[in-house]
Amino acid sequence: MYYIITAHGKYAEGCKSSCEMITGDTSAFVPVTFTEEMTKEDVEKKYEEILAEKGAEECKAIIADLPGGTPYNAAMRIVSEHKNIQLVAGLSQQLLVLINSGEELADAIEQVGEIYGNTKVAKENKTVQAPKEPVEKNGIVNFRLDERLIHGQVATFWTRTLQADRIIVADDDVLKDEIGVSALKAAVPSGVHLSILSVDNAAARLNAGSYSGQRVFLIVNKTKTIRRMVESGLKVKEVNIGNMGEKEGRQRIKKSVYCTSEELADVEAVEKAGVTVFAQMVPNDEKKTFRSYLH
Incomplete structure (x- = not known):
């Protein structure tokens, strides 16, 4: 019996190494490292x-770091095909120590929860800034291309920073993917509304002002979708190219952004329509125009 442990960066390897210092042999844990250059499909392949x-049949569970993160989302298709494998979020050294000490998975999870439940931490007074006005009258506060759609960066960092109260995923293919839809619903932060729409329906509803007064985070996963929505009359001043993984036929534009010649042509068409295209993976990164990365 073994467990796949998976996380952003080298966290899974670190948890395994720390567990080994305490409990000895950790061969029951097989780490999978997710890097910024990888796609969800790369993780599934691992x-x-x-x-x-x-x-x-010997795999007990896949234990990921974040619910809704790419390592977690990539596992959803796997566990749907292998009913004996459980999917768990919340990878930690303590969880592995308990499992490797002989605790059943469910009991180990319960004990980790008790540790946090019994920990008293004083709350700090925090000033919450009033949200800025939406960039567009249709409610859009950010229009992002991200091939992974909703994942850790989007769910935990971008949505919070933008103070978005609705995420719209516009894509024709994902609507046909039952597991993909389930993964998106699982990844949405608490209190944030989710709309999964076809490209034409999303453009029509945004153009009609259906989300006026809301703070809409619009996410797509293809450059041709951006071009199609802009050409359909969607009013937007800027678009963010956040994440496009390394694939055959693509050239590196910047860290975590790779494009084919056809995708570059889509970006150029959007720019010619008067829309500023920039590339920013996370809110803390410098906001630079996409064109500034082209050589």
């Missing part, structure tokens, strides 16, 4: 390779 090598 899982499939481990299951093929070690036996899917």
Whole structure:
């Protein structure tokens, strides 16, 4: 029996290493590292390779770091195909120590929860800034291209920074993907509304002012979708190219952004329509125009 442990960066490896210092042999934990250059499909492939090598029937669970993060989302398709594998969020050293000490997974999760529940931390007084006015009258506060759609960066960092109260995912293909829709619903932060719409329906509803007065975070996963929405009359001043993974036929534009010649043509068409295109992976990154990265 074994567990796949997976996380952003080298966190999974670190948890395993720390657990080994305390409990000894940790061969029951197989780490998968997710890097910024990887796509969700890359992570799925890693899982499939481990299951093929070690036996899917022997895998007890996939333990990811964040609910809604790419390592977690990539596992949803795997667990739907292998009913014996459980999917858990909240990877930690303490969880691995308990499992490796002989605790059942459910009991280990309960004990980790008790640790936090019994910890008393004084709350700090925090000043909440009033949200800025939406960039557009249609409610859009950010129009982002992200091939992973809703994941850790989007759910925990961008949505909070933008103070968005609605995420709109505009894509024709995801509507046909039952598991993909489930993953998006699971990844949405508490208190934030989610609309998963076809490209034409999203453009029509935004153009009609259906979300006026809301703070809309519009997310797509293809450059042609941006071009299509702009050409359909969507009023938007700027678009953010946030994440496009490394794939065959693409060239590197910047960290975490790779494009084909056709995708670059889409971006150019959007710019010619008077829309500023910039590239910013996370809110703390410098906001620079997409064109400034082209050589």
